[in-house]
Amino acid sequence: MSDASDTAPAPERPGRLGGIGRVLVAVYAVLALAATGRSFVQIVQRFDEAPVAYALSALAAVVYIVATIALTRPGRTWYRIAWATIIFEFTGVLVVGTLSVVDPALFPHDTVWSGYGRGYLFIPLVLPVLGMWWLAKHRPDAAAPASEESAARSGAAS
């Protein structure tokens, strides 16, 4: 597999965003947009019907946005934020998904995580796993200088 820098005229940009990681970020961005749009509609139209479910949708949407940003930023702090948000999402989809299957009465209204993200092609279930795999493979190393380190990282990515 050749890296993007082999075929592209521009050199690889530094950061965690190398190779296929860009696709991961793009999918995160789309999911963040979808979750934000949907929770906006739910809250504007019928917030009183299910305040908990819709508040959860909004929270999930915010976390997806933070995760998207965190994935694109270099540095240890953003790396930790990326881990935290992705673990939060994974916990959310597992807990809410399980509850919505075991006891549908608890979540009569759809959230992004109902039925393990059924309404979103199960992307909310698969994406955190891919995200964690990606983060585990691209650990920031405090010893190496940031630019060299990230160049090596994106080189190793593909």
Place this chain on the structure above:
Amino acid sequence: MIEWFTWLQIAVAVAAGLLCIVLGLAGRVPSDLTLGSLALVEVLLVVQLVVALVAPAFGNTPSGSVLEFGVYLVSALLIPPAAIFWALVDRGRWSTVVCGVAALAVAVMVYRMLQIWTVQQA
């Protein structure tokens, strides 16, 4: 909403998505062909926007929530320009794949819009 046009639009978006993903995985950087396919997806979305604005005047009204339909349409309209911008800034093979993901996301959203317009119980 014109149903056959919407299905055509979904077909174009899926075709553009598969084209970009295949070419991207094959190592191609964004080209006129892949970016053009995404531009076509965007043009069809603009046509859809005009149709959605005009259709109610001809008795073709949505059965579901106008707000939800609108949020989907506006979100979908934002996606192809964002992907094209990304591909112009970062001319790597993975940008081609990103364009494909964007086109498939638009296809899903247009399908949801069709459901909201035609078969909405709530």
